[in-house]
Amino acid sequence: MPGGDGMPAAPMKGLTPVAVPGIEAALAERRRAMIAKLERPHSRACVMTLLVGIEEMKDNQPAFDVVQQLAGKYPIRVIAVGRAEGADGGLAAWVNTECEGAESVAICTEEIVLQSSADAVDRVISAVRGSLVSELPVVLWWRGSVPSGNPLWTGLFALADRAIVDSHRFAFRHAGGDAKAVSSGRGHGPAAIKALRDLLREAGTRASVRDLNWQRTAPWRAAVATCFDDREMLALLPGIDRCAITFAGERDDDPPSARALLMAGWLRNRLPRLHEQSKVAAGKRSGGLESGRIVAVTLTSSTNKSSLLLVRRAAPIGIEAQASSREGKAFRRWDFGASTLTEAQLLDGCLESLGSDPMFEASLRSAIS
Amino acid sequence: MATTAPPLVNPFREGLSLEGATQPVQLVIFGASGDLTQRKLLPAIYNLCQAKLAPPAFSVIGFARQPMTDDQFRKVLTDSVAASSEVRVRDAAALQQLVECTHYVAGDFHDDAAYATLRDAMQRYDRQYATNGNRIFYTATPASLYGDIAAHLHGAGLVKPGEQPSFVRMIVEKPFGRDLASAKALNSELLTYVGEDQIYRIDHYLGKETVQNILVLRFANGIFEPIWNRRYVDSVQITVAESLGIEGRGSFYEETGVVRDVIQNHALQLMSLVGMEPPVSFDAHDFRDEKVRVVKAIHPVTPADVASVAVRGQYGPGSVAGDRVVGYRQEPGVDPNSITPTYAALRLVIDNWRWAGVPFYIRSGKRMPKRITEIAMQFKEAPHLPFRKAEVETPGGNVLALQIQPDEGVTLHFDAKVPGPSMRIRAVEMDFNYGETFGVSDASPYERLILDCMKGDQTLFDRADGVEAAWAIVDPILTAWASDKDVKFPNYDAGTWGPAVADELLARDGRSWRRL
């Protein structure tokens, strides 16, 4: 439903439409109103500008939900930018200010939403440039498919110190052996890994790149590390020279998922002899599990029967692990409780520190492609 | 020639510490039935487990005199988690997991047989939970027992790490001695049995986020260090004020007093963080070297100096926050003629190039008008004011105030022009509020410090020489005050900012305490 005055409908509730030159004044006014409601002195604080790149504004609600969840934690300025046809003259803007936790300490978030038609990307980027908070880090969260080549990404990334993508959302159209990036379609791990490497190359030393999909491997990495904290398991390490990762797929010949490839990359980086013998394969789809998720990780020896097997458990969610001796006798079990990390938690994990993640970059380099 | 293979290292650990993973460990709490364990330690351990910061291969063994079964101690654990306001997320599954790996051993800390029982239990649970022989002993017991515990642990063969790469660490609670001689004796007793690199002397003040933020403010910002010295700083005031009285702990406080309770540890910690030179790195060795160096550079207080650099006080009846309260001498468990100080103020100077001639005024007291801990750097006034005196409404120079609690933050006071046709100047404040920027940190200092010990990071713990250097500063004051019993107490009303002698201490230098 369109808004009044030729304005398109606001992409979410609570937003006030503004003209781009009036953004700062509108935010300041809303801020004054919020502070008056708090009935206590409040100093303005801001730790970063978070740019949210949304490919299609009509799919925006999950992105805004994530921003809402982060809002209570950091005082940030969020600038959400998305493409939508029908924006008046190519560009429309809205603002909002939210303060959370007003009773003790209030953390205030400023939100600017910019919507542009495909041919007004230069205008929207100029509006973003004028709305960045001076001298504070600029983080770009790209909530879309493969960003390279997308003019909105190019414009936003040029303004950012850090980009956060989600290789799980990278979609491709399969044309024979090749995979061509598209805005929606199926995942293709090797192509996603290549796209991530291209992004890192594009970022060079100017900016860092993180991947939410890599964050999703954290429980598996922590579980493997903990198993090898066990002295008996560690003693078997010199003989371990093979790894296999099973991921949830639709068919046996599905291309490996990006997540499974990143996990394999990490194992290969940590134990270089695994380079020779590592396997990533689709497992039978179990219990409606979302495609691409890791289902099992196995580390074995080609010279004896020692092994470490980690398997995803559905309910309660967790990872079960079992270690077997050189003779193939199970000698220890672990049970790691876990929870499915929400997009907000994953993003929060990426925002906690602003530098690059050397382990992610090393694992990406070691990933099979 | 036979060579021994280097110990195997877990290659998967690297880079995971940010995600909170720590080595498997067994945590043995001495004094498991006591107040500290129940109010602070068990909730902190639960929080670490709930946040998945404790290792999955983990177990807790409570050890105290009182006979208890595992189940009874597990009930103590669940009750203390239920009652604690420091517990953030109530997670039944996480609590159950912790309960299942929690055990109890009863025994007297002086009894050899009790340690044999403890050792057997530790070996059994080490196998059961695969904790690799890694152990942390936490002494939440009366301080008089620390040395004896170390001797017995040594006798039972429990302080030597077993097969590499396991570790044995000992967290030692405050108070660390009650004067210089007893602190030295305790250090030498502990060090007979346990290495300095195994000892984690806890001062929970250092576990506070805002105390650590002092270091970040000083050493991560280029603008403060150049003016952090005698050329620009006029004086420094450190205030650790409590509105509470002694909360029923009369006999404890009679033995302790404000100097042992707060000045020797917390206040001198704050002074060392403000006064220290930038360390080469934040590893435990470099950081603690600098911290100790500045305490050693504090001008020694001789018995003859005491009267001119230190004043004491004791509260009488009064009103705090609208409530009438009794005086110290009327508190239960307190001698009606007690001369235990509940307030002290000190004027200290640091004999080094950075601080020569800059007084550090420290005050701490009970029953003050409000609870506040802050460090205020008073900067020198501008050398020449091109304005008429009348134009400056509230001269006072610039102050950078670092608030530690309760409203953690940093405030800069400076002068600004009042809008209008005339040149009127008024002091204004620029505030940075930690909570409004990052949200309030909800991890308790105990949580942070136990986790650091699990990771083997001694940075935020005291070293033997640091503890002794701090006692060396206050020892002559304690001795002089103990022998001079001719003191007119009470000398300040509860709910006021301390005795008149404290104001005179600063007035002699032409200064006054900050009005907080």
Ligand SMILES: NC(=O)c1ccc[n+]([C@@H]2O[C@H](COP(=O)([O-])OP(=O)(O)OC[C@H]3O[C@@H](n4cnc5c(N)ncnc54)[C@H](OP(=O)(O)O)[C@@H]3O)[C@@H](O)[C@H]2O)c1
């Ligand atoms: N409580 C606090 O808030 C706090 C704060 C900072 C520092 N501290 C320090 O922490 C330490 C413990 O304080 P607390 O308040 O918890 O003391 P507490 O309540 O008196 O507890 C002392 C514990 O030590 C045990 N114990 C004493 N003598 C023993 C012996 N001979 N053999 C075996 N067990 C023995 C007691 O066991 P039984 O009950 O079985 O006898 C009890 O579990 C003290 O050094 C204190 O200064 C306490």
